[in-house]
Amino acid sequence: MKGVNRFLAAWTTLVFVFFYLPIVILILFSFNESRLNIVWTGFTLEWYAALWRDSVLVRALKNSLIVATFTTIASVVLGTAGAWLLNRYHYRGASFLETLVFLPMIVPEVILGVSLLILFVTIGLQLGYTTIVISHVTFCFPFVMAAVQARLAGLDPSLEEAALDLGATPFQAFTKVMVPYLMPAIVSGALMSFTLSLDELIVTYFTASAGTRTLPLEIFGRVKKGLDPSLNAISTVFILVTVLAVVLTETLRRRNP
Numbered sequence: 001m002k003g004v005n006r007f008l009a010a011w012t013t014l015v016f017v018f019f020y021l022p023i024v025i026l027i028l029f030s031f032n033e034s035r036l037n038i039v040w041t042g043f044t045l046e047w048y049a050a051l052w053r054d055s056v057l058v059r060a061l062k063n064s065l066i067v068a069t070f071t072t073i074a075s076v077v078l079g080t081a082g083a084w085l086l087n088r089y090h091y092r093g094a095s096f097l098e099t100l101v102f103l104p105m106i107v108p109e110v111i112l113g114v115s116l117l118i119l120f121v122t123i124g125l126q127l128g129y130t131t132i133v134i135s136h137v138t139f140c141f142p143f144v145m146a147a148v149q150a151r152l153a154g155l156d157p158s159l160e161e162a163a164l165d166l167g168a169t170p171f172q173a174f175t176k177v178m179v180p181y182l183m184p185a186i187v188s189g190a191l192m193s194f195t196l197s198l199d200e201l202i203v204t205y206f207t208a209s210a211g212t213r214t215l216p217l218e219i220f221g222r223v224k225k226g227l228d229p230s231l232n233a234i235s236t237v238f239i240l241v242t243v244l245a246v247v248l249t250e251t252l253r254r255r256n257p
Contacts, residue, residue, distance in 0.1 A: 015017040022241060030232035037229045047233040054230065060218035061234075067129065067204075067214060068197040075193040078137065079144025080186055084178070087152045102146070104139040112139065115208035120207065127209040135207040136197045143196065144189030151185035188249045195245040199238070 033042035051057060082101060086094055104112060116135045125131060159181065165171035179186075201216040208217060219235065222228055 002224050026232055027236045027239065030229070030236045032229065035229060037232065047229040048237075050230050051233055051237075057173075057215070057218060057230070057234065060213050060215045063212050064130075064198055064215040066214075067132050067136060068194050070129075070133045071140055071197040072190050072194045074133065075141035075144050076186055076190050079141040079146075079189055079193075080148050080182065082141070083145045083148035083152060084174075087149065087155075102142045107141050109139075109200075109202040113203040116203065117206040127207060131209075132204055132212060132214070134200050135201060136219040139203070140193040140196050142184070143192045145183040147189035147192070148182055153180050155181070191245045191249045195242050195249075199242060225249045 029037055029040070030047060031043050031045065032040055033044040033046070034040070053094075086098060112134070116131070116138070120127065120131050159177055160173050163177045164170070168176065199216060200214075201220060204214050204222075206219055208214060215234070215238070219231055220233055
């Protein structure tokens with residue numbers, strides 16, 4: 001058994017190295033002085049400073065932040081309301097409806113992107129911020145809904161009943177009792193939605209216009225042209241933001257079981 005455990009430990013280590021070594025190399029080379037970015041020639045912060053002088057890259061970053069912000073707001077509202085309604089009211093077909101809601105989480109992104117593009121073209125909706133936000137909300141709000149449902153699973157029904165007995169209206173009981181109780185799950189789902197929207201590439205590729213290119217699209221377009229040290233810098237910033245959001249999400253989940 002000791003040999004098996006050592007083999008499994010070595011295999012696990014190899015898998016982690018395989019996944020994370022390229023990321024570590026990318027972060028290290030974001031500080032590389034060489035413009036060719038192939039051989040290490042010295043330490044510099046020039047590429048991080050160059051990011052803010054690149055107007056196209058900054059505009060793409062602003063587009064990503066705008067889309068992620070509106071996506072998060074819409075996802076929080078829809079996800080929280082959906083989880084509450086499915087928990088509060090039981091009716092025939094609820095399980096089927098819940099399955100449909102979570103389906104975008106497992107559908108391949110290419111299929112989701114193409115189907116949304118066909119829908120927008122069919123109804124005559126011009127590609128832009130609206131179509132990107134709608135497409136991002138489609139696969140982001142189920143994550144909020146899942147987080148809120150997990151929180152509702154441990155809900156004591158007497159909390160809302162006590163609020164109603166003390167004179168609160170159903171709306172007041174929901175906003176002043178239930179929402180504070182659900183807030184850790186809502187924040188956790190919101191952070192996850194923001195991160196997913198900020199990083200999304202494939203679905204955005206099918207639903208964005210030329211004037212609403214997000215940062216992942218801009219990075220993808222530049223990578224195809226050749227090596228660019230500034231891409232390592234912006235990718236490092238993206239990685240740090242994503243890791244921070246995931247850590248905050250996990251911290252909130254652990255502190256509020």
